[in-house]
Amino acid sequence: MGTNQTQISDEYVTGNSSGVGGGISDVYGEDSATLDQLVTPWVTSVASGYTLMRDPRYNKGLAFTDKERDAHYITGLLPPVVLSQDVQERKVMHNLRQYTVPLQRYMALMDLQERNERLFYKLLIDNVEELLPVVYTPTVGEACQKYGSIYRRPQGLYISLKEKGKILEVLKNWPQRGIQVIVVxxxxxxxxxxxxxxxxxGIPVGKLSLYTALGGIRPSACLPITIDVGTNNEKLLNNEFYIGLKQKRANGEEYAEFLQEFMCAVKQNYGEKVLVQFEDFANHHAFELLSKYxxxxxxxxxxxxxxxxxxxxxLIAAQKVLGKSLADHTFLFLGAGEAGTGIAELIALKISKETGKPIDETRKKIWLVDSKGLIVSERKESLQHFKQPWAHDHKPVKELLAAVNAIKPTVLIGTSGVGKTFTKEVVEAMATLNEKPLILALSNPTSQAECTAEEAYTWTKGRAIFASGSPFDPVQYDGKKFTPGQANNCYIFPGLGLGLIMSGAIRVRDDMLLAASEALASQVTEENFANGLIYPPFANIRKISANIAASVGAKTYELG
Ligand SMILES: O=C([O-])CC(=O)C(=O)O
Ligand SMILES: [Mg+2]
Structure with missing residues (x-):
C-alpha cells in the first residue's frame, strides 16, 4: 500500500493528473481506503483520528473495526461496539421509517450523506424502490422549494455572478480533481x-446521487453545480432565508458570456472527457446552450x-403490448417545451431510421399542443424556433380535448409542467378512440402530473397503458391490480453517462440516445408486459444501467 499512498499524495498535491482518462480508476485509493491496512492511505487533507471521523467520504461510524480504530487513532472516540454495515443499514432504515413526512426523510438522508457516504449509498442501492422517491423526485422538489430553511451544510459548487472573471479559480476550490460528471x-x-x-x-445533488447509486460512478468523480444569475421568483427575493443572489436574473449577452466562461473553465480544468449534463434550465436557454456546446x-x-x-x-417496449409499430401511431403532446419537442424529435428520428422515410415526413405523425392550442402552420411565424418543425397543416384548435378529437391520437403525452390537465373528458376521449390508449403524464413532481395513475385507470375502465414522470403506487380497479410505470429520465442518464465516460467519448450523438432507448426497452420482460408494464422495475436498475452503458459504449466505439 506504500506505493499507492505515494502516488495518491503526489497527484493530490501537485494536481498533476489529467483526470479525464475515461476509465474509472481508483484515483484516490478510495476502493482500498478503509480496508484493513496498516498504513494510513489518506491524502494530506484527510489525516486520521477525529478528522477522519468527520470526513463523510471515509467515515464508517461504528463499523470501524478495532484494528482500524487502533491504526487510525480513533480508539476511544467511538463507543466500544463494532457494528457491521448491514446492522447500520437496518438501523438507519428503521429510523427513516419512523418519519411520516417525506421531507424529514429527505433531510435525514442528506444528513447521512454528509456523515457516512458509504452507508448512504449502500442504503440507496439496497432500498432503491423505497428511497428513490425520497432523495429524488418528488421529494427533492419540495426540498428545493424549502432549501433556504432546511439548509445545513453546503453540497455542490455555487458559481454566482459575483464570481464573473474567476470561475476557473472557483472550480479549483472544489476538493476533488478527477471529476467525470458535472450536473449543472x-x-x-x-x-x-x-x-x-x-x-x-437539490436537483444536481439528487441527480448525481443517482449517478452513483444507479450507475456506479464514484461519488468523488461527481460534481453538482448551481449557476446563480439571480431569480425572478419574488417570493424568494423577499425571503430572508433565501440562499442566492437577491437580484433579478441576468439575461441576454450577460448570461451568455457567463455561461461561456463557465463552459471554457470546465474544459480547461477537467479536459475534454468530462460529461456536462444540463438540467432544469428554462426553454429559452436550454435549447441554445445545447446547440451551442x-x-x-x-x-x-x-x-x-x-x-x-x-x-x-x-414506446418501443409498448409495441409488443399493442402489436403496432411506432410508425402506426399518432402522437399528441400537451406541452411543447424541452421534454415535448425533445421526445417528439427522437420519435421522428427513430421512425425515420425504421422506415427510411425523411424526417420531415415522419414528424407529420406527431402533433403538439401548447398554451395557445394545437401547433399548426398558421401559427408558424409567431412560434419559437424549437416549435416550428411541428407546425403542420390543420385548422386552429384551441383546447386539448378538441385536439384529441380532431387528431385522434393513439398516444397522449403530457409534458406541460401543469398538473391536472388530462381531465376526465380528455382521458375518456382517448379511451373512446383506442382499445388500449397509451397515456404518459410526465410532468414532475406529483402535484404537476397531468393526471394520476388512479384517474388514468378508472377513466379508461382499466384499459390504459399508463406511465408517469413521478412515481404512483399501484392501483386497484375492478378487482385487479394495475402497476403504473415511471417514465423518468433516471432510467437513462446514469447508464448513458457511464457508457460515455467508460468509452472516453468526447461528444454525445443521437445514435447513442437511440442505443440507450433500445437497451432499456430490451430489458422489459414478458412478465413485466403481462403486468401492463412498459418499463422494467427499478429493483434491477444497476444491472439495467450497466446494460445501457454497454450499449452506449459499443455505439460510441462504432461511431469512431
Ligand atoms: O427530475 C426528474 O424527475 C425528471 C426531470 O428531469 C424533470 O422533471 O425535470
Ligand atoms: Mg430535469
Whole structure:
C-alpha cells in the first residue's frame, strides 16, 4: 500500500493528473481506503483520528473495526461496539421509517450523506424502490422549494455572478480533481415548479446521487453545480432565508458570456472527457446552450434528450403490448417545451431510421399542443424556433380535448409542467378512440402530473397503458391490480453517462440516445408486459444501467 499512498499524495498535491482518462480508476485509493491496512492511505487533507471521523467520504461510524480504530487513532472516540454495515443499514432504515413526512426523510438522508457516504449509498442501492422517491423526485422538489430553511451544510459548487472573471479559480476550490460528471442547473425551471433560483441545487445533488447509486460512478468523480444569475421568483427575493443572489436574473449577452466562461473553465480544468449534463434550465436557454456546446463539449440536456430517450424506450417496449409499430401511431403532446419537442424529435428520428422515410415526413405523425392550442402552420411565424418543425397543416384548435378529437391520437403525452390537465373528458376521449390508449403524464413532481395513475385507470375502465414522470403506487380497479410505470429520465442518464465516460467519448450523438432507448426497452420482460408494464422495475436498475452503458459504449466505439 506504500506505493499507492505515494502516488495518491503526489497527484493530490501537485494536481498533476489529467483526470479525464475515461476509465474509472481508483484515483484516490478510495476502493482500498478503509480496508484493513496498516498504513494510513489518506491524502494530506484527510489525516486520521477525529478528522477522519468527520470526513463523510471515509467515515464508517461504528463499523470501524478495532484494528482500524487502533491504526487510525480513533480508539476511544467511538463507543466500544463494532457494528457491521448491514446492522447500520437496518438501523438507519428503521429510523427513516419512523418519519411520516417525506421531507424529514429527505433531510435525514442528506444528513447521512454528509456523515457516512458509504452507508448512504449502500442504503440507496439496497432500498432503491423505497428511497428513490425520497432523495429524488418528488421529494427533492419540495426540498428545493424549502432549501433556504432546511439548509445545513453546503453540497455542490455555487458559481454566482459575483464570481464573473474567476470561475476557473472557483472550480479549483472544489476538493476533488478527477471529476467525470458535472450536473449543472441555473435553477430557472426546477421540475414543473418554476424558478427556484439558487435553491435548485437539490436537483444536481439528487441527480448525481443517482449517478452513483444507479450507475456506479464514484461519488468523488461527481460534481453538482448551481449557476446563480439571480431569480425572478419574488417570493424568494423577499425571503430572508433565501440562499442566492437577491437580484433579478441576468439575461441576454450577460448570461451568455457567463455561461461561456463557465463552459471554457470546465474544459480547461477537467479536459475534454468530462460529461456536462444540463438540467432544469428554462426553454429559452436550454435549447441554445445545447446547440451551442454540443459540438465543442461532451454535453447533453437531460430534460430534452434524457427524457426523450426514456419515453422512446417505453414506446418501443409498448409495441409488443399493442402489436403496432411506432410508425402506426399518432402522437399528441400537451406541452411543447424541452421534454415535448425533445421526445417528439427522437420519435421522428427513430421512425425515420425504421422506415427510411425523411424526417420531415415522419414528424407529420406527431402533433403538439401548447398554451395557445394545437401547433399548426398558421401559427408558424409567431412560434419559437424549437416549435416550428411541428407546425403542420390543420385548422386552429384551441383546447386539448378538441385536439384529441380532431387528431385522434393513439398516444397522449403530457409534458406541460401543469398538473391536472388530462381531465376526465380528455382521458375518456382517448379511451373512446383506442382499445388500449397509451397515456404518459410526465410532468414532475406529483402535484404537476397531468393526471394520476388512479384517474388514468378508472377513466379508461382499466384499459390504459399508463406511465408517469413521478412515481404512483399501484392501483386497484375492478378487482385487479394495475402497476403504473415511471417514465423518468433516471432510467437513462446514469447508464448513458457511464457508457460515455467508460468509452472516453468526447461528444454525445443521437445514435447513442437511440442505443440507450433500445437497451432499456430490451430489458422489459414478458412478465413485466403481462403486468401492463412498459418499463422494467427499478429493483434491477444497476444491472439495467450497466446494460445501457454497454450499449452506449459499443455505439460510441462504432461511431469512431
Ligand atoms: O427530475 C426528474 O424527475 C425528471 C426531470 O428531469 C424533470 O422533471 O425535470
Ligand atoms: Mg430535469
Amino acid at each position: 442547473t441555473d435553477g430557472e425551471r426546477i421540475l414543473g415548479l418554476g424558478d427556484l433560483g439558487c435553491q435548485g441545487m 454540443c459540438s465543442s463539449h461532451l454535453v447533453f440536456n437531460d430534460d430534452i434528450q434524457g427524457t426523450a430517450s426514456v419515453v422512446l424506450a417505453g
